[in-house]
Amino acid sequence: MGNNNFDRRNFLKLSTTALGSLALGGGLILPQQTFAQKEAANKPIRLGFIGVGGRGSYHLDCALGMEGVEVPVVCDINTSRLERAGAWVKESGRPKPKLYSGNTDYLKVCSDHKLDAVICSTPWDIHAPICLAAMRHDKHAVCEVPIVLTVDEAWEIVETYEKTGKWATIGLEGFGEPAVLNMIRKGVLGDIIHAETGYIHDLRRVKFDPEEEPWRLQHAVDRNGNLYPDHPMNKMLPALDINHGDRIDFLVSMSSKSVMINEYAAKMYGPDSKYAKMPIKLGDYNATLIRTVNGKMMTLNHDTHTPHPRESYRVQGTKGVYLGDKDSKRIYIEGLSPQHDQWEPADKYLKEYEHPMTKNYNPPPRKGGATRGHGGSTNQTPIVWHRLVMALRENKMPDWDVYDSVTSSAISPITEASVAGKCRPVDFPDFTRGKWKERTPLTFV
Structure with a gap:
């Protein structure tokens, strides 16, 4: 094999306890749960959305159909999409979120708001910068693919995770078959x-x-x-x-x-x-x-x-x-x-x-009817969103x-x-x- 410079530096399972302790058909907590598990199951999750075009609006609508998910902030340079997203949040019965539209306003989302995670659905070239900004400001990041465009960006995300304990992943990518x-x-x-x-x-x-x-x-x-x-x-x-x-x-x-x-x-x-x-x-x-x-x-x-x-x-x-x-x-x-x-x-x-x-997996119908945006219309919460929110509640990847x-x-x-x-x-x-x-x-x- 030819020489190259890519070796320049020498899954966590989701808890089976949580899966077993939630009656997925109705989300009921079973008696054998500990107090900590009950608290985790009811913990509100605060998400910031960066990018709400076709794919980002789909993710936003998935989140809005779930109980206990809050959306205090949304960011997009396209003001019409941004206003639409704000209206969707308000229509769901939540407070209207803070809206940001500047080219670098994702930095304000990451630095100025208390969030569990940011959801990144922007053009590819700013995926890694958004994820790194979130991690460096004590937030997790869930990114549309690809999460990086260069090997250096990949190493930077790994090293930032290992330094801060905050992760950035393609956590909504799915499971194939x-x-x-x-x-x-x-x-x-x-x-x-x-x-x-x-x-x-x-x-x-x-x-x-x-x-x-x-x-x-x-x-x-x-x-x-x-x-x-x-x-x-x-x-x-x-x-x-x-x-x-x-x-x-x-x-x-x-x-x-x-x-x-x-x-x-x-x-x-x-x-x-x-x-x-x-x-x-x-x-x-x-x-x-x-x-x-x-x-x-x-x-x-x-x-x-x-x-x-x-x-x-x-x-x-x-x-x-x-x-x-x-x-x-x-x-x-x-x-x-x-x-x-x-x-x-x-x-x-x-x-x-x-x-x-x-x-x-057989959840009850989601709030708000069928999902909108680029990702498929369904009256149920997609399983990847269910598992993401559960992971955030359990403080796991x-x-x-x-x-x-x-x-x-x-x-x-x-x-x-x-x-x-x-x-x-x-x-x-x-x-x-x-x-x-x-x-x-x-x-x-």
Whole structure:
């Protein structure tokens, strides 16, 4: 492997007690709880929201549908979105929050208000600065992905957490496919040796839409690699026990040529428009091969420029393989599947091995009706929000802890280094500093 400068410096489980002591259907406290547990279950949680566009407004509405969550402050440079957020908070029966709209007002949110955590849903380039500001002012931070854009930012978040005890994580990222992870934990697929998925999502329209996320286009102009690893990694990192018995050793990344953004712009704005002629660094397709210390492998793909359906997820073990996408889920298990070397529907396995976390989650309807914003409409509190608030009440980190969060996002700049170096192998930093050897596999109990 080539020399590089990424090794320059040599999950906490959520409490099963709390899960067992809450009747999730109605939130009733069972008699065996201690006084401290009862106090924690009723503790108000104060959240500040920084960024309330499509995704941020979804998170805000999730929080407003929960009992005991207070929203004293909201920040966004878009004043119309900011006023909308303030109105939503007031409509929920809470006091109207303090509103901030300046480019650096996130610093006031972090320094001037007593909060349990800030929820960051801004453009990518200020994710790490917001998280660090929160941590340095005695607050936790929950960030949309990616949490970092550089390896230095990743180390800074780790070191700030270890110094202050305040964490910053991608704690609302989710769990991938919990039933598949449960099958892996039960040994159904044997020892996992390879997983493959990616962020395969046609975002050409979004990159040119001023009401969506036009800032994404600039990343495609300036950068070349796998720019969005976290959504696929929420499946692959737990499946391969990354940072929990194994870790990423090195990766190799390659990008195709870039033509699709210019072609799209020529059709939309004319062949002589600046976008049709603008140089685009990001290859239309990026494929990254990741190797772990224990010899396992991941294939991570990225394509936001070509016309296609969404990605699939494939995980291969010594006993069998699972392959799933939005419309079809298949499995093959040697010695169990009815036909040799032939797929069978995975439905019965997914039902049999439904994860206890999702199987037992049946909250009452949320306050305020179905959720609004970019994240899906539901009349129930999303389980990731339930688990985040519970973690804050218990003074614990969410399902994705600091080390897993920065590992997931740091894949992106390291792929950029590999692509820039003609696809050379690049060593991956050990953000746990050796703790991965003792950390138990993620189960999301």
